Every structure is written in C-alpha cells, then in structure tokens.
Amino acid sequence: MAEVNIYxxxxxxxxxxxxxxxxxxxxxxxxxxxxRGYTIEDLAANSTFEEVTYLLWNGRMPSKSELExxxxxxxxxxxxxxxxxxxxxxxxxxxxxxAWLRSAVSLMSHWDTDANDNSHEANMRKAVRxxxxxxSIVTAFEAIRNKREILTPQAxxxxxxxxxxxxxxxxxxxxxxxxxxxxxxxxxxxxxxxxAFATRVTTSSLSDLHSAVxxxxxxxxxSLHGGANEQVMVMLAxxxxxxxxxxxxxxxxxxxxxxxxxxxxxYKDGDPRAAILRKFSEQLTKKMGKPELYQISxxxxxxxxxxxxxxxxxxxxxxxxxxxxxxxxxxxxxxxxVSRIAGWIAHANEQYEKNRIYRPRGKWQGKENLTWKSAEQx
Numbered sequence: 001m002a003e004v005n006i007y008x009x010x011x012x013x014x015x016x017x018x019x020x021x022x023x024x025x026x027x028x029x030x031x032x033x034x035x036r037g038y039t040i041e042d043l044a045a046n047s048t049f050e051e052v053t054y055l056l057w058n059g060r061m062p063s064k065s066e067l068e069x070x071x072x073x074x075x076x077x078x079x080x081x082x083x084x085x086x087x088x089x090x091x092x093x094x095x096x097x098x099a100w101l102r103s104a105v106s107l108m109s110h111w112d113t114d115a116n117d118n119s120h121e122a123n124m125r126k127a128v129r130x131x132x133x134x135x136s137i138v139t140a141f142e143a144i145r146n147k148r149e150i151l152t153p154q155a156x157x158x159x160x161x162x163x164x165x166x167x168x169x170x171x172x173x174x175x176x177x178x179x180x181x182x183x184x185x186x187x188x189x190x191x192x193x194x195x196a197f198a199t200r201v202t203t204s205s206l207s208d209l210h211s212a213v214x215x216x217x218x219x220x221x222x223s224l225h226g227g228a229n230e231q232v233m234v235m236l237a238x239x240x241x242x243x244x245x246x247x248x249x250x251x252x253x254x255x256x257x258x259x260x261x262x263x264x265x266x267y268k269d270g271d272p273r274a275a276i277l278r279k280f281s282e283q284l285t286k287k288m289g290k291p292e293l294y295q296i297s298x299x300x301x302x303x304x305x306x307x308x309x310x311x312x313x314x315x316x317x318x319x320x321x322x323x324x325x326x327x328x329x330x331x332x333x334x335x336x337x338v339s340r341i342a343g344w345i346a347h348a349n350e351q352y353e354k355n356r357i358y359r360p361r362g363k364w365q366g367k368e369n370l371t372w373k374s375a376e377q378x
Contacts (some may be wrong), residue, residue, distance in 0.1 A: 016265065020358075021200065025056060025346045026189040031269040035189060036060070040272050049159055049184040049339070050074060053131060056189055056346040057124075071158070077132035078153035078162060080140060084111045085150060088137075093145035097138070097334045098221040102214055104137050105130070109210035116208060123352065126209045127345045134341050135159055138334040139166035160184055163338065168326065176325060179280055183321065186273040186314060187336055189343025191266070195219040195226070199344045203351040204358045216344045217337055223260075226336040232261040232319035233329045242292055245299040253307060261316030262304045270311040277317035284324035293320045 026035045033040040036055050043052055050071045054062045062070060080088075084107070091103055109115040112129060114122040136153060143150045143166075151169060153162040160181035164172035172180075189196070198219040202212040220226035239248045252259050264271055278298070285294040297320055304310045322332050 014265075020192060020197065021351075022354075023192065023347070023350060024059065025343065025350060026191050028191050028266050031267050031272055033190065033272055040186065041276070044182050044185050044276055047185060049181050049188065049342070052185050052188050053342040056342050057127065057349065073128055074132045074159065075153070075155060075157065075162075077129050078136050078159075080133060080136050080150070081111050084108065085140065088140060089144055093141065096221070097141055097330050098217065098227070098337075100141050101138060101334050101337060102217045102221070104141070105134075105210065105217060106214050108133065108137070109208070112210070115210060118206060118208060118352070120349070120352070123209050123349060127349075130209070130213060131341050131345065132159070134338045135163040136166065138331065138338055139163060141334070142167055142328065142331060159338070163335075164325075167331075179284070179321070180325065182276070182280075183318065183335075184339040186276060187318075187339035189340070189346060190314075193225070194222070195340060196343060196347045199347050200351045201358045203348045204355055206352075206355070206357075209345070209348055212348045213341065213344055216340070220333065220337055220340065226315075226333040226340075228260055228313075228315035229319045229322070229332045229336070230329055232316055233323055233332070235260050236293060236296055236319070239296055242295050242299065245296045246303055249300055249303045249307070259300065259304060259310075261319065262300070262312055263310040264313040267311070267313070271313045273314040274312040274317055277314065277321055278312075281317040281320040281324070285320055288324045288326075290324070293323065 024036065026033065028034075035043060035052065036059055038047075038055070043055075047055075051062065051067055053074075054067065054070050087107060088104055091100060093100060108130070112126060114126050117123075140150045142148075148169070151166045153166060157165070158177070158181060161172060161177045164177060164180060192200075195216040199212045199216045202215040203209075223231050239245050249259065251257075278301070281297060282291075282294045285291050297317060301312050301316065304312075319329075319332065322335065323329065327335065
C-alpha cells in the first residue's frame, strides 16, 4: 500500500491561506471588516466600545436596558484591588510597557476567585473584570513609572473617558473621548490575527482565560503586530520634515526595507480602519499644531500606493492619532490591548464552545538516519 504524503501541498509562510477554524466573531470580505454582521464603518459612526464589546461577546446588539446594565457592570469593575496595586508597584518599570502589562495581567489572576473555573458563567465574570481593568492597569503603569498617584476611575464614565482621565489626571475633552472611543471600536477585533490565534491556541488546551489573554498580549507585543504603531511614530520622528518623506520612501524601496504600517496580509484594496483614522489624524494633528505629522504620513501613504500598490493598515494613522492625543509612544501598543481584549475574549468563548485542541504538523526539513556516537568519537 502506497504511503500517503500528508505534507503534499503543505503551506508554510505564516499559514497564509490556511483556514484554521470557523468563526462568527468577525470577518474580512474584500476591504470590508465585519463584526457579527455589522460593518466597521457603521459601528465606528454610531456605536460605543461598550456596545461593541457586548455585540462581540453575545452575537447581537443589546437592548437599551441590557446596555445600561452591561456598561454599569464594566464601570463597577474598573477599580484595582489595593493589594494588587501594592504588588504592581514592586514590578520594575524600566521595561517595555507590554512586558509589564503581560506580567500584570498574569498577576491579576491571583486576585480572581474564578481564575480556575472554566464554566461559561465564570468566564463571563472574568471577561468583564479583565476588560474593565485593562485600561486601569495600563494607566497605573504610566503613573507608577512617573511616580504619580494612581487615580481611581470615575463612576458613570466610559472606558474611553476613564482611560484618558487616569492617564493624564484631568477631565478629557468630549471630542477627544469620542475619537478615542472610536479607536477602541476599530481595534476591538480583526478576524484570525496573530494574537487572536494565540488566544485560541491556548484556549484549545482548556487552559484558563487569564492564560489565554497573557498569550495574546505576548503575541501583540511584537513589532509585526501591535507594536507596529509605535514603530510608525519612530519612523516619522526619523524622517522629521515633509521634504525628506518622499526620499525616505524611495530609499526604503531601493533597499527593499519594510515601511512600517504599510501593507496588509489580507486587505489588498485598503484597510477600512485606516481610511477612518486618516481623517482623525488630519483633524487632530492640525488641532495640536503639528499638521506636518499628518502631511508626512499622507505623503508616505500616497507614494507607497503609487509606487508599489501598497496601502496603509490600521497601525499607520493610529500612531499620529494617539500622538496628537498626548499619549506616550510606548503606550500605543498597550492601548491596542485595552481594545483587543474584547475580541480575544470573544474568540476564547467561541473556542471553548466548539473546542478541539490545536495540533498542526510540521514539514520535516532536518537530517535523518543519524547514529549516536560517544563524545570521544565525534
């Protein structure tokens, strides 16, 4: 009987084109991103992050009373336990914020009475606590490393409002809160991206929700995933002026170097989130008195489209948007986690519901038929 070659036609290169699971959380059709049946443009224009989180977790929009109850539950769970904060203050802050966040979320499980309960009810309680506290943890890091008081989230305020308040210590402007809330919606989920896949892989072993989220944070930390927006800001600072932007792109193309924030594995006709953020970038950089940041970005964007047919992804314009909001550059990626926690949990819950442990095969390219010899004979 002929041996079956299970590797025939095997795809390498980052599993490109491989369908790993079925999902009803979010999906990309052409250049349209859909959350549970709603386009990202529709949600960005009309919804709130809390409402979108409910949608992602429950598969439907909440009624008015359900949304009020859900929002109140999130607000009630934003405050960090004082004993937990005491431990956070012992963590060194001379590390990348994502490394600190990874440790902080792992530690959080020690204060969660449901940590080892994988029932759906317990997971939903943990989901609320994780989502509510993520912004509080990120802003606590910023306060601790700057030797400032960690502020208590305000009752009756949204995740977006409280994040900006706890980050800066002053009441945020309403228009900034609205734009930031929209940014959270745009980043909430994105089909089977690297961190969502990491979430599902860890969940598939029937590990706990905190472990799945820590896996996701580790994946998000990388410069090719969540860390790209931080690298965009570094790139813009390196370019410096509008006059140098076009030459920068030419030099990068000649050297076959990657331009951060440009191009996407799935979108070929443009990332719809980037189109929304481009408008925000123009508006906010003008407001802060640094319109050249948008102008440099737009020039890079237009040149890359013209020369290579490549278009920006969500990270490209989110960099200048967050910068214009006065957010430190190394906090950009942790903000991604504040938002994407909603999607990670939706994927974890879906994986728990119809689970089979992930266990792919690797295509062997190593040596064979070697025989052990003693050290003296080698």
